[in-house]
Amino acid sequence: MRIDQFIDKTIMMSLLVALLLFCSCGGGGGDNPIIPPYPVIVIPSNLTFSVEIVGSTSNLPYGDGSGTIKIDVSATNAVSYGFRPGTGGEENNATGTFEYTYKESGTNTFTIDVLAYSSTGNSIKSSKDITIMVTATSNLVWSDEFDSGTTPDTTKWTYDLGDGCPNVCGWGNNESQYYTSRIDNVSIENGILKIKAKKENYQGYEYTSARLKTQGKFSFKYGKIEIRAKLPEGGGTWPAIWMLGSNITTVGWPACGEIDIMEHIGNDLGTIHESIHTPSSYGATVNTKTINVADASTAFHIYAVNWTSDKIEFLIDNKVYYTYNPSTKNSDTWPFNANQFIILNVAMGGNFGGSIDPNFVQGTMEIDYVRVYQ
Numbered sequence: 001m002r003i004d005q006f007i008d009k010t011i012m013m014s015l016l017v018a019l020l021l022f023c024s025c026g027g028g029g030g031d032n033p034i035i036p037p038y039p040v041i042v043i044p045s046n047l048t049f050s051v052e053i054v055g056s057t058s059n060l061p062y063g064d065g066s067g068t069i070k071i072d073v074s075a076t077n078a079v080s081y082g083f084r085p086g087t088g089g090e091e092n093n094a095t096g097t098f099e100y101t102y103k104e105s106g107t108n109t110f111t112i113d114v115l116a117y118s119s120t121g122n123s124i125k126s127s128k129d130i131t132i133m134v135t136a137t138s139n140l141v142w143s144d145e146f147d148s149g150t151t152p153d154t155t156k157w158t159y160d161l162g163d164g165c166p167n168v169c170g171w172g173n174n175e176s177q178y179y180t181s182r183i184d185n186v187s188i189e190n191g192i193l194k195i196k197a198k199k200e201n202y203q204g205y206e207y208t209s210a211r212l213k214t215q216g217k218f219s220f221k222y223g224k225i226e227i228r229a230k231l232p233e234g235g236g237t238w239p240a241i242w243m244l245g246s247n248i249t250t251v252g253w254p255a256c257g258e259i260d261i262m263e264h265i266g267n268d269l270g271t272i273h274e275s276i277h278t279p280s281s282y283g284a285t286v287n288t289k290t291i292n293v294a295d296a297s298t299a300f301h302i303y304a305v306n307w308t309s310d311k312i313e314f315l316i317d318n319k320v321y322y323t324y325n326p327s328t329k330n331s332d333t334w335p336f337n338a339n340q341f342i343i344l345n346v347a348m349g350g351n352f353g354g355s356i357d358p359n360f361v362q363g364t365m366e367i368d369y370v371r372v373y374q
Contacts, residue, residue, distance in 0.1 A: 042077050042118040047126050049073035049114045059301060059317045065135030067102040075116035075124070082117065086110030092117075107133040107319060133318050135224075138373035142218050145369045146193045151183060152212060159186075160211040160345075162203075175350035176236075178205035186210035193367040197237055197346040199360055207356070211345035219246045219339035223374035226304040227261065227344075232363030233297045236356030237266035238347040239365040241303055243340040254282035257335035259312060262303040266363065267354045270294045272303075274314035276324045280332040289314065289322035300368055312336065342370065 050072050055064020073081050073096045082090045083098040087110065091098065102110070109131045117123045144156050159181045164171040177197060179185075185196050185208050197209040227241050240263045245256030258277035265271065275288040293301055293316060306313040311325035326333040346365050349356045 040120070041122060042120045043122045044075045044078045044116040044118045044124050047073070047075040047078075047114070047116045047124050049126060049128075051112060051128055051130055053130060053132050059299070062107055062131055062133035062318060065133055065318055067104075067132060067134035069100050069102075069112075069130065069132065071098040071100075071112070071114065072096060073098075073114050073116070077118050078116035079119050080117045082113075082115035082123070084113035084115075086112055090115075102132055102134050105134050107131060135318070138224060141220065141223070141372050141374045143369060143371040144193075145191070146188050146367065147191050148188075150188050152186065152188065152193065156217055157212045157214060158217060160213060163205065170350065171347070173347070173350040173352060175238075175347045175353070176205070176356060177207040177209040177346075177348040178203050179211045179345075180208055181210065182208075184208070186212065191368070193344075195239075195344060195346050195365045195367070196362060197232065197234075197348055197364075198362045207348040209346045209348060211343065211347075213341060213343045215244075215246070215341040217341075218372075219341040220372055220374065221337070221339045222307050222309060223372055224304060224306045225261065225342070226302055226369075226371045226373075228300050228302050228368040229262070230298070230300045230366040231264045231296045232266065232346060232365050233269065234266045234357060234360045234363040236349045236353050236360055237264075237363040238350060238353030239264050240343070240345055240347065242343050243305075244343065245335060246339040246341055253277075254279050255331070255335060257338075257340070258282070259305060259307070259336070259340065261305050261314070263352070264296060265353060266357075270296050272296060272316065274322045276312065278333055278335055280326075287324055291316060291321045300366070307336065309337070344370075 052070040053063040054066055054068040054070065056062065071083060080092055080094045081096050082092050084090045085100045087102065109129055111127055111129050113125055113127050115123045115125045144153060159179065161179050161181065163169060163178055184198065187194050195210050197207060199207055202208045229241065231239050241261045243259045243261065248256035254277045260273065260275040263273040263275065270292055272291045272293050273288060274291070275285055277285050281287050302317050304315040306315065311323055313320050314322040344367065346363065347353055
């Protein structure tokens with residue numbers, strides 16, 4: 001190698017070393033900080049979640065009235081989750097499970113937001129709308145679960161007997177049955193009250209049945225009454241769950257007021273009638289609503305009324321279908337400021353039940369329980 005080539009190569013090496021020293025050393029004698037690479041951002045993905053409405057069934061789609069939901073959520077790259085139930089605020093945890101109870105009474109719709117958070121604080125969100133029912137907190141003040149004995153408890157129930165004569169023959173509706181208290185017409189079997197309408201010759205009538213009532217045993221003013229029942233089939237059957245004012249013996253009907261929690265006609269299976277009778281509208285009352293419950297005669301449903309000082313709500317399976325709330329409340333429109341007693345019966349034919357199927361033999365209304373809350 002020539003000497004000039006050696007010198008040039010030496011100079012180049014020296015310059016390269018000097019440049020490296022300059023880049024790695026600070027002018028003040030201290031070390032310069034090593035610049036790190038750009039930070040990695042983690043974003044969650046694949047967010048999925050489910051909401052269970054506690055007590056929800058095909059018959060109770062909005063839950064059992066407790067107002068409670070349970071949420072399960074998962075996401076890829078998530079270290080924690082946020083839950084916004086639609087009533088303000090957010091709660092967080094790392095498990096992905098969350099339980100919440102709504103407090104607002106009635107049937108309401110809420111938007112639920114669920115968030116997944118990553119280790120770098122980034123998040124994604126998903127939402128669902130739910131409709132849930134919350135039953136107002138109240139106390140059970142009277143009930144019959146029909147869990148003992150073979151006949152109704154005589155401390156809770158009494159009977160209307162016969163054909164209504166001489167005061168109201170045909171019970172005011174041209175009905176065709178003769179009411180009895182025989183075990184043939186009313187019994188308790190396996191925790192179920194059974195009111196049986198039968199085709200038979202008895203006391204000059206072709207049909208027998210039973211009509212139970214709490215008159216003189218129990219009555220109440222304001223509250224919620226629930227009856228879980230399965231209704232009879234058969235053309236001409238007319239099952240009813242209803243109430244009358246306890247003052248009927250002094251003021252008469254309709255001045256006492258009548259609340260028809262449930263009426264059903266065997267000639268129109270699945271159509272439930274909810275009605276109010278007052279001096280302002282009775283008989284073929286305008287204060288009524290019909291609801292289709294296709295399996296009313298093959299499955300149990302909960303028929304209920306919420307009765308307050310200013311309105312009466314009719315419910316089936318905890319859903320409100322009809323509300324009676326007249327703008328003017330007086331003795332003609334609102335005789336519902338006095339106690340009422342409970343009536344359970346199956347009539348045959350009459351003005352409302354219509355023609356009786358000539359092939360009818362027997363029809364039974366089954367009642368699981370009657371409960372009153374205040």
